[in-house]
Amino acid sequence: MTLELFSSTRLKTYTSVRQDEVTSLIKQLLQDSFQDFTRVEMKSRIQGLSFNIIMKIVAGKLFFGSEVSEFKDVVRDAFEACGTSNPGDFIQFLGWIDFQSLKKRLMELHSKSDRFLQNLIQEFRSKRLETGKPKTFIDAMLSLQESEPEYYTDDVIKANTFALLLAGTDTSSVTIEWAMSLLLNHRNVLEKARAEVDEHIGQARLVQETDLPNLPYIQCIVNETLRLFPAAPLLVPHESSEDCTIGGFDVACGTMVLVNAWAIHRDPMVWEDPLSFKPERFMRMGNEGYQFILFGTGRRQCPGSSLVNRLVVLALASLIQCFEWERIGEDLVGLEEGEGLTMPKDEPLVAMCKAREIMSPVLMDL
Numbered sequence: 001m002t003l004e005l006f007s008s009t010r011l012k013t014y015t016s017v018r019q020d021e022v023t024s025l026i027k028q029l030l031q032d033s034f035q036d037f038t039r040v041e042m043k044s045r046i047q048g049l050s051f052n053i054i055m056k057i058v059a060g061k062l063f064f065g066s067e068v069s070e071f072k073d074v075v076r077d078a079f080e081a082c083g084t085s086n087p088g089d090f091i092q093f094l095g096w097i098d099f100q101s102l103k104k105r106l107m108e109l110h111s112k113s114d115r116f117l118q119n120l121i122q123e124f125r126s127k128r129l130e131t132g133k134p135k136t137f138i139d140a141m142l143s144l145q146e147s148e149p150e151y152y153t154d155d156v157i158k159a160n161t162f163a164l165l166l167a168g169t170d171t172s173s174v175t176i177e178w179a180m181s182l183l184l185n186h187r188n189v190l191e192k193a194r195a196e197v198d199e200h201i202g203q204a205r206l207v208q209e210t211d212l213p214n215l216p217y218i219q220c221i222v223n224e225t226l227r228l229f230p231a232a233p234l235l236v237p238h239e240s241s242e243d244c245t246i247g248g249f250d251v252a253c254g255t256m257v258l259v260n261a262w263a264i265h266r267d268p269m270v271w272e273d274p275l276s277f278k279p280e281r282f283m284r285m286g287n288e289g290y291q292f293i294l295f296g297t298g299r300r301q302c303p304g305s306s307l308v309n310r311l312v313v314l315a316l317a318s319l320i321q322c323f324e325w326e327r328i329g330e331d332l333v334g335l336e337e338g339e340g341l342t343m344p345k346d347e348p349l350v351a352m353c354k355a356r357e358i359m360s361p362v363l364m365d366l
């Protein structure tokens with residue numbers, strides 16, 4: 001199913017979704033920044049961008065009003081619950097005590113998300129009968145259900161839809177926010193990225209996804225951002241299926257194994273000058289094995305990695321092409337990490353932004 005959903009052919013069919021949503025973000029930012037620098041709160045705008053893109057790819061639509069808040073509540077509660085440490089997971093005899101009412105919260109969350117997703121599937125099933133054209137991830141899973149109904153039950157479709165919405169929205173948006181923060185603190189990198197965009201795309205049109213192979217430096221900026229601030233710093237918990245040895249430690253079958261990607265990405269034994277932001281290091285790198293492990297590895301590694309690369313590089317290149325960016329004051333943008341599974345910034349990013357004069361003819365057309 002992963003191959004079916006994330007193949008490059010299928011991802012290509014959503015190019016216009018990504019392009020339209022990035023253009024819509026540019027339009028929002030233009031509203032106040034055409035004449036002069038204006039202060040913009042970036043976090044919510046970037047969250048809106050990735051939320052809308054993933055929603056359209058998975059469910060083919062944007063939610064409005066109470067649907068949005070219902071779904072956002074479900075996602076927020078799920079992230080909170082996933083990030084809660086449960087003593088019973090580590091000390092077996094404590095398993096029967098429901099610390100922090102975690103089990104109760106999970107049961108409530110399950111019935112809320114189940115109701116929401118079942119309605120969504122129902123809606124798609126009736127629409128599919130009308131149009132018959134598979135388009136979204138949910139459509140694709142319903143097609144698989146027709147050929148293998150015993151495996152692709154509604155429960156499997158709901159679980160996969162939920163995993164996609166949960167895994168796809170916050171991870172991409174925190175990465176764009178960290179990247180913009182790093183660029184504001186490293187003007188030389190920002191200038192170099194802009195020179196790359198100007199050289200390969202120019203000012204007569206907006207960046208498009210087909211341009212991305214010509215923007216290797218911006219791809220390096222995204223990699224360097226994900227090295228320092230991986231959106232899944234502890235990957236996701238794994239369980240050993242048999243007794244094994246990892247790094248000299250004996251690990252018994254059934255043990256929960258957490259991989260600290262954040263620490264590996266900052267290990268001075270593995271990386272030169274690991275705490276500095278140097279996108280150039282990725283220009284020289286080839287296949288680095290396990291030192292850059294942000295998407296996990298093996299059979300369960302993140303299937304969304306190529307979607308992330310398209311989305312984050314396109315968004316970043318477009319923001320760099322269309323706007324001048326400044327910090328709101330003399331101080332550097334704070335890079336403290338906040339709490340949460342996806343390691344968001346502690347302080348939401350606020351920046352000064354002004355439309356680039358040289359891009360005016362294209363921007364006026366928007």
Ligand code: HEM
Binds near residue numbers: 232236299
């Ligand atoms: C910066 C962005 C992202 C990062 C850093 C990231 C990272 C990860 C990691 C570390 C895992 C677990 C791998 C393991 O088990 O070792 C994972 C799983 C997963 N990711 Fe991502 N991810 C990102 C974006 C996305 C997006 C955009 C989607 C799809 C819309 C997605 C879909 C999934 C799914 C479905 C899984 C579960 C795969 C499985 O269990 O077989 N991810 N991701």
